[in-house]
Amino acid sequence: MNMRxxxxxxxxxxxxxxxxxxxxxxxKERTAARVREVLSEVNYIPNPSATTLKYGxxxxxxxxxxxxxxxxxxxxxxxxxxxxxxxxHDVLFTSAQTTEKLVKAVxxxxxxxxxxxxxxxxxxxxxxxxxxxxxxxxxxxxxxRSVQAGCSDVAIDFELGYLQAVQxxxxxxxxxxxxxxxxxxxxxxxxxxxxFEAALTKTGLRLHENLMRIGDYRVPGGEAAVRSLMEEKxxxxxxxxxxxxxxxxxxxxxxxLGLSVPKDMSVVGVDDVFLSEVMQPPLTTIRIPxxxxxxxxxxxxxxxxxxxDRRGSRFSVAAQLIVRESTARVFKQKP
Amino acid sequence: MNMRxxxxxxxxxxxxxxxxxxxxxxxKERTAARVREVLSEVNYIPNPSATTLKYGxxxxxxxxxxxxxxxxxxxxxxxxxxxxxxxxHDVLFTSAQTTEKLVKAVxxxxxxxxxxxxxxxxxxxxxxxxxxxxxxxxxxxxxxRSVQAGCSDVAIDFELGYLQAVQxxxxxxxxxxxxxxxxxxxxxxxxxxxxFEAALTKTGLRLHENLMRIGDYRVPGGEAAVRSLMEEKxxxxxxxxxxxxxxxxxxxxxxxLGLSVPKDMSVVGVDDVFLSEVMQPPLTTIRIPxxxxxxxxxxxxxxxxxxxDRRGSRFSVAAQLIVRESTARVFKQKP
DNA sequence: CTGTTAGCGCTTTCAA
DNA sequence: TTGAAAGCGCTAACAG
Numbered sequence: 246m247n248m249r250x251x252x253x254x255x256x257x258x259x260x261x262x263x264x265x266x267x268x269x270x271x272x273k274e275r276t277a278a279r280v281r282e283v284l285s286e287v288n289y290i291p292n293p294s295a296t297t298l299k300y301g302x303x304x305x306x307x308x309x310x311x312x313x314x315x316x317x318x319x320x321x322x323x324x325x326x327x328x329x330x331x332x333x334h335d336v337l338f339t340s341a342q343t344t345e346k347l348v349k350a351v352x353x354x355x356x357x358x359x360x361x362x363x364x365x366x367x368x369x370x371x372x373x374x375x376x377x378x379x380x381x382x383x384x385x386x387x388x389x390r391s392v393q394a395g396c397s398d399v400a401i402d403f404e405l406g407y408l409q410a411v412q413x414x415x416x417x418x419x420x421x422x423x424x425x426x427x428x429x430x431x432x433x434x435x436x437x438x439x440x441f442e443a444a445l446t447k448t449g450l451r452l453h454e455n456l457m458r459i460g461d462y463r464v465p466g467g468e469a470a471v472r473s474l475m476e477e478k479x480x481x482x483x484x485x486x487x488x489x490x491x492x493x494x495x496x497x498x499x500x501x502l503g504l505s506v507p508k509d510m511s512v513v514g515v516d517d518v519f520l521s522e523v524m525q526p527p528l529t530t531i532r533i534p535x536x537x538x539x540x541x542x543x544x545x546x547x548x549x550x551x552x553x554d555r556r557g558s559r560f561s562v563a564a565q566l567i568v569r570e571s572t573a574r575v576f577k578q579k580p
Numbered sequence: 581m582n583m584r585x586x587x588x589x590x591x592x593x594x595x596x597x598x599x600x601x602x603x604x605x606x607x608k609e610r611t612a613a614r615v616r617e618v619l620s621e622v623n624y625i626p627n628p629s630a631t632t633l634k635y636g637x638x639x640x641x642x643x644x645x646x647x648x649x650x651x652x653x654x655x656x657x658x659x660x661x662x663x664x665x666x667x668x669h670d671v672l673f674t675s676a677q678t679t680e681k682l683v684k685a686v687x688x689x690x691x692x693x694x695x696x697x698x699x700x701x702x703x704x705x706x707x708x709x710x711x712x713x714x715x716x717x718x719x720x721x722x723x724x725r726s727v728q729a730g731c732s733d734v735a736i737d738f739e740l741g742y743l744q745a746v747q748x749x750x751x752x753x754x755x756x757x758x759x760x761x762x763x764x765x766x767x768x769x770x771x772x773x774x775x776f777e778a779a780l781t782k783t784g785l786r787l788h789e790n791l792m793r794i795g796d797y798r799v800p801g802g803e804a805a806v807r808s809l810m811e812e813k814x815x816x817x818x819x820x821x822x823x824x825x826x827x828x829x830x831x832x833x834x835x836x837l838g839l840s841v842p843k844d845m846s847v848v849g850v851d852d853v854f855l856s857e858v859m860q861p862p863l864t865t866i867r868i869p870x871x872x873x874x875x876x877x878x879x880x881x882x883x884x885x886x887x888x889d890r891r892g893s894r895f896s897v898a899a900q901l902i903v904r905e906s907t908a909r910v911f912k913q914k915p
Numbered sequence: 916c917t918g919t920t921a922g923c924g925c926t927t928t929c930a931a
Numbered sequence: 932t933t934g935a936a937a938g939c940g941c942t943a944a945c946a947g
Binding site: 288290291293295298312313314316319320323326327335336337338339349352353358376464494496497519 | 623625626627628629630632633638647648649651654655657658661662665670671672673674675681684687688690691692693711799828829831832835854855858859860861
């Protein structure tokens with residue numbers, strides 16, 4: 246049931262039907278009413294591929310994430326899809342752990358003529374992403390902290406969150422804080438670590454170089470790191486991490502060493518993923534506001550659509566501490 | 581850079597380019613080689629909306645799920661997307677908790693001319709899904725246990741899984757088994773409960789009507805149900821549930837009552853979601869093989885594409901017990 | 916073996 | 932205020 250069929254039934258031309266559907270003011274109200282009547286009678290379903298073919302606009306935004314099984318990303322996808330639904334757009338979802346998959350994902354974006362894309366996760370792989378710029382696809386990156394023509398960035402401000410976390414631990418009597426960071430070489434890993442270090446400086450706590458470890462944003466990395474951390478002569482009394490999965494790994498590692506959280510060790514995560522409050526113990530974590538991230542992405546995308554050649558904008562969403570039960574008063578002070 | 585441009589550079593017509601791209605045997609190898617050369621030189625990107633417009637085929641499959649924050653669904657999405665990538669198809673992802681959203685989701689499927697759709701989760705809402713049948717869109721349902729023209733079903737076989745779980749508990753000395761089911765009125769809730777009851781029968785254990793509760797497939801439902809369960813004069817020594825989130829809720833409820841899992845109570849989940857082995861305690865659960873589910877869906881979809889009017893097929897994937905640490909020998913037998 | 920051409924459904928000039 | 936028509940890129944039928 247296409248526009249011509251509608252036009253036929255309404256006794257007008259398909260151009261008029263198109264005008265009515267797109268709310269053009271040029272149509273006489275009487276005519277428009279007749280068309281609308283037919284429209285609802287026959288349950289007309291528009292065919293966007295015609296418009297896409299003609300104008301290269303698809304009412305679709307791409308989303309590239311490294312791994313949907315990470316609940317942080319699936320949570321974001323949920324928010325993103327919900328927002329796009331409101332503005333009548335679809336999402337082209339792709340996961341891209343490897344470079345090879347990323348290349349394919351980018352190609353799919355191009356083929357489907359997405360009106361823009363959000364690129365999350367692993368380091369910005371310039372070479373693979375290049376085609377998006379060439380084809381003037383508006384792009385939003387997360388926490389890359391850099392913008393360019395047709396490319397905006399949504400930064401996650403960790404400063405406040407880590408500061409709150411460190412202050413919280415300080416109030417509980419902790420002095421020796423350990424840190425398990427994210428994968429080496431990622432900008433967001435450096436940013437998180439800097440935020441942690443800045444928090445130490447602000448609170449006057451000492452930075453113990455030997456209590457710093459590298460993780461992988463996943464459970465195994467956190468677990469391995471915490472084991473290494475506990476081999477120190479003077480291990481920390483509390484550990485901050487780069488994300489919740491790392492914190493879960495740390496907690497698991499501690500349990501396997503016969504230690505209890507938060508009795509023997511306090512642990513703080515980052516993200517506040519689904520289930521983090523259901524964990525035992527419920528995780529104290531620095532929440533990244535996924536909804537606001539998604540809102541910023543949509544806003545950035547819309548904004549860039551106006552003029553792809555203009556330099557993109559910077560957005561920022563602030564992470565905040567959520568205190569639950571994985572942190573507690575320090576048990577025994579090392580002298 | 582479209583086919584005509586390629587044709588121009590290769591000194592052929594766009595029809596020949598099309599034939600080369602689609603692997604037609606009609607093209608002389610020498611010509612084909614020249615075209616292929618140009619193709620890779622200029623990095624040609626096909627425009628599927630032209631094909632979609634012409635033939636109504638989109639190389640896209642729809643996926644309708646109730647809630648992406650449930651890790652079972654995001655896990656499935658990951659598998660599904662990965663499989664579709666291999667066969668060069670995209671996924672149109674929609675979440676549809678409410679009837680209103682479901683209607684919109686179905687409309688989007690129709691607009692985007694999906695080649696088929698997978699409908700997961702809540703009860704089959706016939707009225708809302710109807711348009712998919714009208715438009716002859718191949719459909720796959722999950723555990724609806726019923727097929728029709730253009731509609732296949734992937735059943736989840738819980739019988740073995742629940743039997744293994746009950747046997748496992750029996751071996752640990754448990755006799756009073758509680759059950760927290762899924763939302764009332766859903767077919768899959770009845771199926772799971774029947775599988776549990778059948779397992780009791782087979783193992784010769786008694787079914788305690790007063791130890792049966794209703795959950796909601798989410799954490800709060802499990803928590804509320806377990807509290808109610810523990811108010812019984814003779815509470816169970818082990819609890820089986822309808823899914824992992826329910827089990828997590830149950831464990832949380834037990835903890836808040838000062839009980840320990842598995843020391844005071846054994847708990848068994850269903851799904852084996854991401855993080856269920858990271859939970860404290862790691863969850864003993866009846867794993868639903870998501871990968872094989874996704875494979876069955878893709879197979880069903882492909883199969884129905886051949887002939888939409890033929891009655892769909894039934895597939896079945898078997899759930900299996902994964903023993904971890906939320907189950908243990910019964911502590912104190914009630915006399 | 917290769918080229919020409921029609922037409923998928925839509926929107927937007929341009930003409931009336 | 933409305934209609935006619937072109938054209939987006941692709942593929943298959945048909946012609947050569």
